[in-house]
C-alpha cells in the first residue's frame with residue numbers, strides 16, 4: 103500500500119508539472135498568435151497594404167507555430183530525460199568491475215574470524231590509475247581485542263583504511279590479514295559480512311526499522327529489542343504504533359542524526375562481528391550520545407578488535423594503541439602514553455593543534 107501511495111504521489115506530481123508546462127506554452131503560443139493578428143490588422147488597415155490571403159496564411163502559421171512549440175519542448179524534455187540513462191550507462195562501462203561476491207571454492211571457515219587479529223603487510227592502494235596512492239606501504243598489527251585509535255590530518259588517509267578493509271579500494275601491493283587469512287582471497291560478501299563498519303554517513307535505507315537492523319532476517323524480535331535496549335532506543339520504538347515495523351525513509355531522513363548513529367551501532371551489536379571500525383562517528387553528535395556510544399563500545403565490544411578513526415585526537419586517548427597516519431604512511435604506532443611522553447611526536451603536535459583551535 104505504501105509503495106502504491108508513493109507511485110500515485112509521483113504520478114500526481116508529474117501530471118501537475120505537465121499541466122503547468124502546457125499552460126505556460128499555451129500562454130506563449132497565444133501571445134505569438136495575438137501578436138501576429140495585431141500586426142496583420144495594422145499592416146492591412148493601418149498601412150493599407152497586403153492582401154487577405156497572406157494575412158490568413160500568417161495567422162494560420164502562427165497557430166501552427168504554437169503546436170510546434172509544444173511538440174519541440176516536449177521532445178527536448180524527453181530526450182534530456184533519456185540522455186541521463188545514456189550518461190549513466192556510459193559511466194558504468196568505465197567502472198572497473200568489483201571482485202566476485204562469493205567465490206564458491208574459496209570460502210572462509212564458519213565462524214571466521216574467531217580472534218579478530220588484524221595485520222596490514224606492506225599494503226598500498228590507490229583510488230584509480232593515474233592518481234597518487236592514498237595508502238603507502240602500511241605495515242602494522244592489531245592484536246585480538248585491542249582498541250586502536252587512528253588519527254591524522256585531513257586527507258592523511260584515515261578513511262581510505264576503512265575502504266581498504268571493506269575492499270572498496272583494492273590492494274595495489276601487500277596484504278590485509280584477518281586472523282592470518284588474506285582477505286583478498288575471499289569474495290566480497292564473505293569479507294564485508296564479517297566486519298562491522300560504522301561511518302559518519304549513517305547507512306540507513308528505505309524499509310522498516312527491523313529490515314534496517316537485520317536485512318537478512320537472521321535474528322529474532324527478542325534479539326532486536328535487546329540491542330535496541332543497549333543503545334537506549336527501545337523505549338523510543340515501543341512508543342511508536344508500528345514498533346519494529348516503523349518505516350525508515352531513504353537515508354533515514356525521518357530520524358535525527360543521533361538516532362541514525364545509534365541504529366547503526368545496534369546493527370553492529372546484532373552482528374557481533376569480531377572487527378569493528380568506527381569512522382569519525384562522533385564528529386557531529388551531542389555529548390550525551392557520544393558518552394553512550396563510548397560506554398557501549400567499552401562494555402559490549404569488549405572482546406572485539408576496534409579501530410576508531412577520529413579527527414579529534416583527544417577522543418582516542420584512552421585507546422590501547424594509537425596509529426598516526428601522515429600522507430598515506432604510518433607516522434607513529436605506539437601506546438598513547440609513550441606518544442604523549444615524546445614532545446616531538448606528531449600525536450602530541452596534533453593534540454596541541456586541536457587545543458589551540460578550540
Ligand SMILES: Nc1ncnc2c1ncn2[C@@H]1O[C@H](COP(=O)(O)OP(=O)(O)OP(=O)(O)O)[C@@H](O)[C@H]1O
Nearest residue numbers: 229233236254255256257258259260261262263413
Ligand atoms: N574517491 C577518491 N578518489 C580519488 N582520491 C581520493 C578519493 N577519496 C579520497 N581521495 C584521496 O585520498 C587521500 C586520503 O583521503 P582520506 O579520505 O582517506 O583522508 P582522511 O584522512 O580520511 O581525511 P578526512 O579526515 O578529511 O576525512 C586524499 O589525498 C584524498 O584526496
